[in-house]
Amino acid sequence: MSKKTVFITGGAGFIGLHVIPLLLEKDYQIRIFDNMARGDRARVNELIATGDVELVEQDVRYGGGVHNAMKGATHVIHFATVSINKSIADPYESIDINMVGNNNVFAAAADHGVERLVFASSASVYGDPKRLPMHEDDELNPLTPYCISKRAGEDLLGFYQRTKGLSWNALRFFNVYGPGQKIEAYYTSVINTFIQRIRAGQAPTIDGKGEQSMDFIHVTDLARSVVCALESEGDNLPINIGTGIDTSIATLARILIDALGSDVEPIFVPRDVLVSRRAADITRAREVLGWEPTITVEEGMTALVKAALEQ
Template structure:
């Protein structure tokens, strides 16, 4: 198959590129490298089935070039981060909504078989119900959350109006190899891992009792593959929680990270944790029901949070230890 992966130089996108190339597929990676990195895809450049387009999804012509002849689109390109969207809602909107619409139009016009896109658990907003069930959402709490919900609405319209098959995957706090630990908007796991590796104190926002459904990258790859190749008509033109189906507090997360890192450096056990103010736009708890994905896609996550965290820490130590 020919697969177009937008945001293919980013954390999730580059893992998807690597995986589908290993399965013998042809992969076109579109990325503007605003948040992605050349080093994520450098090992793939020698593969004759891999093409890189340094392009911007805000440009419709770039999107059309990227999907020409594609069987599937895996749309990962977006400006993530709730704090970033609060600081710059305009750019977040341009990339996440205008760029998303451009990709839908390009995919429709190119006649792709299916459009699978990265949705977000932020869509649940202020809904306090746990676990999170796909059909029950609340009001968005950030510009980023609004953009990801609008993506779902647009995908639904394109399915109904134009017959474009779409599947949205609501990612829950994905982590793993190649996730960037640096920068102002680094995700919590790689940021904490690098800080502790350097004997620096991680800063937890709030009292550490907020919890998340941390989801290892290989579970996300599995969900993308299942969404691509499912032949169940009931399984398409809908959205799925993409998670492990368990939650971990930030306090427990740091405990696990310190425990696994001390296998490499015993001094890390003595690094203290700092507690700071609660972050604006954060929800207290996030826990996914994965029953729908199990029932309609046959999803069975292969990695628990702890198993994935051990793999991720091993990767960071081998690749990023100074």
């Protein structure tokens, strides 16, 4: 039998480059589809040298290119996207890449009859949650063009499921972090800012009481969830991918101070702060994917600090 081929958009990015080695271990062929605007070319070249990875350097905005490049693929992972920050600064590009790109990939996957499509959705589709932990059936209130496009992407998948039988899973990623992430990344800017200040002997500054929280999920665990979603019996569902634990900014600062062996104390700046908290209900991920996280935020952040010190 010939190997199954995974077509992975945005595969040269942070998460894609953690997923691809797991797919290679399972004997898939990999076809990366990436415009390389932010891709790691050196790492992609290393993967191509294995003989089981190829790169198609094109853009998801061009439907014909997506359709042609997907020929022969049995599975699709759709990661290509414009970030939250950039979507606010430039809504036009965000809608073009995130909305038109989504439709181009989904339509091609439906036309080619792929076995499964996995879509990188986002916890941001919930907006500010009314309760914790956040469940997939909770009300959605996406606030930015990026978040709106993720919700619309899930709806589009439902359309292609109903009309053409497309099998899909949409993973609502919470706050992913880990080695190889660009330091300006939306969710990790606070981590990197804290690390830089603590290393310089300066105290991290925190607005308010530091009660704002995120559900930090390590990229190694998250990559496993993608492979599980590609192969699961259950399909056609949005699925939260997080730890189920909300880590406050004050707690994060303490974890990083301890990991760096520093004796600085955080400085809390009194000001009104909209306290938003996030934690995923991961019951569905356990039941449908047979997946759960294995790396605690303390372990993951300590490893991240160790790696930063070694650079």
